[in-house]
Structure formats: structure tokens, C-alpha cells
Amino acid sequence: FFHLAGLYRVVGGIVSPVGDGYGKQGLVASKHRLAMARLALQSSDWVSVDDWESRQVDWTETAVTMRYHYGRIDAQYHHSKAPPTNERPASDVPQLKLLCGADFLDTFKVPGLWRDDHVEEVVGRFGLVCVSRGSLQPDRAIHESDLLSRHRQSIFLVREWVHNEISATEIRRALRRGHSVKYLLPDSVIDYIREHNLYTQDSEMKNKDVKLRPLTKQAIQD
């Protein structure tokens, strides 16, 4: 999408699985989620998996994770490149943007889930690339939020014309029922799931009575 706009060159993609401390229902151990992501991206020449977020002891806010990755990119960039020339000005450090689905924009509305200053940072300082999802209208979510509307310029909306609603929730449901998920996930990931017998009735019950960590962490700070 960005290549076509002619304004940007996408030089990398990072998949950062959340840590187990997030406490979401049905979340299996991060070591499995990392392994599956790595298998899925084995043959990609530009998207990689990073485990920093999942290795942190407590759940880590998205803004903090983004700060970490930006710091890394910045350091790598300054370390490896030659002094700035006329063709390559010093301000050429790659920007970092958060890639998400349209449903993500609605999470900003959930009380206690996001710190206001973090939303400013993630949306304003870094920027979002938001892929439409099903019938969800990201423009509506932006319209209904003063904060998001203020940062309209740093939110890129990508229309996914192919209606492709492969949600992890549906995948887990199919697996619990013994249904095939072939052609929805890479074969290597399906094999991994089988070998480790992930995603059962029990695994879906994990964290059932646990409150999502952002809700408890942010409450303490108020």
C-alpha cells in the first residue's frame, strides 16, 4: 500500500506478541505464540518476530514497546550508516508506525484500557497504519474520538478489498471442534499446534476469571 502511494518505502515489519502477563482469556504461553509466529514468517524477507515485549516481567504498554523498538532502529541506523550526504539527509531514520486492524481503534474508547498520554504518543508521535476489517468503519471510530480526529494526519487507513476475516478466535474455535484450519494458517504452524496440542477447551478457559492487566495496572496509577 505504501509503496503505491509513492511517498514511503517500507523497510521492515515487526511482529511483537504480547506477554503472558496481559491476562487475556485463552492466551497460550508466549513461547508457543513466538514459535508459531517465527514459523509463519520463516520465508518472509521483510517481516520478523521480536520477543522483547513478551520477555518483560509485567505486561508492557504499547507506547513503551514502541519506544523500545524506535530506540533500537535509531541506534542501528546511526551505527551503520556513513556521515550524511546531500542525497541522504540525517533525518532519514526510518519512522515506526503501529500496524493494526480497524477493531483496534475502538479499543481507545474502553475505559481504563489506555492512558491518554500513551494514546497521544502512539497515534501522534508515531502514527498508525490501520487495515479495515470486515464491515468495520475506521473513519467512524476516528470521527467519534476527539483525540484521534486531532491526529487524523498520522493515521493511514488501508482498505482491504478482499474480505478476509480469519480471526484467531475462529481458528481456536475450529481447532477445539476438530475442524480443519488448513489454508487459513501456514502448514508449519498447524503442525506445531498439533504437536503441542494447543487450543483445547482447557486452554480457552485460561485467565477466565483474571482481569486484563492494563485495567489493573492503570487503575493503580490513578
Added chain:
Amino acid sequence: MASQEKTKLVLLACGSFNPITNMHLRMFELARDHLEDTGRYRVVKGIISPVGDSYKKKGLIEACHRLEMARLATENSDWITVNDWESQQSEWVETARVVRHHHAELISSENINDDVDTVRCGKRRKLEQNKNICQSSSYINTQADTPHLKLLCGADVLESFGVPNLWKSEDIEEIVGQYGVACITRCGSDAEKFINQSDVLYKHRKNIHVVREWVTNEISATHVRRALRRGQSVRYLLPDPVVRYIQDHSLYSSESEQKNADVILAPLQRYTSTN
């Protein structure tokens, strides 16, 4: 115990497969799960039968490529296969004839298996019977062990039964009456409404299995071709080996999309001229 024995099924999907996508492959998996969940069936084989070039659909590239891509796509499947009989015929073949052909193939391969057992005169007589019986359209699926053949398709194909001059009514009757259809649909009620509104389909509604696709997966080949023309990524919409094949052979361009642009679709040509 006949009542406890599951009926063996073979699913046959006809279509352009121009190119084959993950959605086509998902259809097979969904249908198999649905049919086996009823407890009455065991799906033993899937057949992808790409249409011949003489179908004359706009943008249809050569059958040799479409066959090869389908083969690459099913490399990792232990039950889905690709068959080139239909595409090898010089003229376009009606779907009912393709179904009949594959059904005859199933019967004769069962007979070959029979021959491997101890030969009794009864068996030899049965062979002769089968050769004659295959020609008669009233004998279908009565041998105990022969898998039943069903047409696998999307709801759009079911609804295309209503398009004037696209299908012969006796072919529709044969396909749903004597064989059966597994129809994948996002919206079960639309398919059911369509079945209800057609006398032929309603009569054979027991033979039409409506399979709900809960994970919406509208990866249409048309969209894939469009994305390719525009240099967009189709990764994760098609199996990787198919993406590579398309790149290696530079398939799907503005030129290829203009193929057959001024030509009338074969079935329309055939049926309108006989009116």
C-alpha cells in the same frame, strides 16, 4: 452392518481456477468437515477439475498453467487431487458430463479393485453388467462400496442455475438428483431461499448440503488477478508455490485479462444456437 457404515464420498470441484486460491482449497476442507460431522459420510477424495480453454471466459489463461498451479497448491494435501480430463477435451464440456465421467472412473477403479480379489464367475458377470450399466443414467451409486460423487461449489454456482442458457435443465436435474451438491456459502439463508424458489432444487433438497463458511474468506480469483496487474502483493491469499509460479511465468497482466474479451462464453453460444 449397512446402517452403521458410512457412505464414502468424493468431492468434485469444477471451475476456472484462474488462478487457484486459498478460498478454493478451503471449500474442500469445509465441505469435508461438514459432511463427516453428520456421521453419515467419509470423504475419501477431492478432485479439482479446471475448465478447458474453449470455455472462452474473459481473462482465462492457458489450461496448462492453471493445472500446474492447482498441482502446486495441492502438493501438501493428502486427499485433494487435480484432474486434467476436462481441460484436455477439444470442446467445452458440460459440468454434468464431467460429473458422469468421474463417476464412471470411480466405478471402474472399484472394479479393478474387485479383480484383485479372488475371481469368481459372478464377478466377471458383474464387470459386463457394469460396462452396460455405466451408459444407462438410471444406475447411479447402487454398488455398496463405490464412493458417491458430489459436486462441490460456491453459492454463486448454485445461483447460476437460474441464468438463462447457462445450464441445460436436464443437466441440473441430473447433478442434484442423481449425484448431489455440497454448496459453500457465507449466508446459509440465501442458499436456502434459492433452493426453495426452484422446483428442481427443492425436489432434491436432501441432496444439497449447504455448508456455512463462518470465517468469511472472499478471496476471489478476480481480485487476485486485479492485484497482480497492479503490482500488489497476493502473498497469503494463494499458496506460496503458486505465487512464485505466477511471478516466474509473468502470468496475469492487462493483456491476459483481455483474452476472450469479444468472445461469447461457450455454454451461452452452444445453448442459444440450439434454441
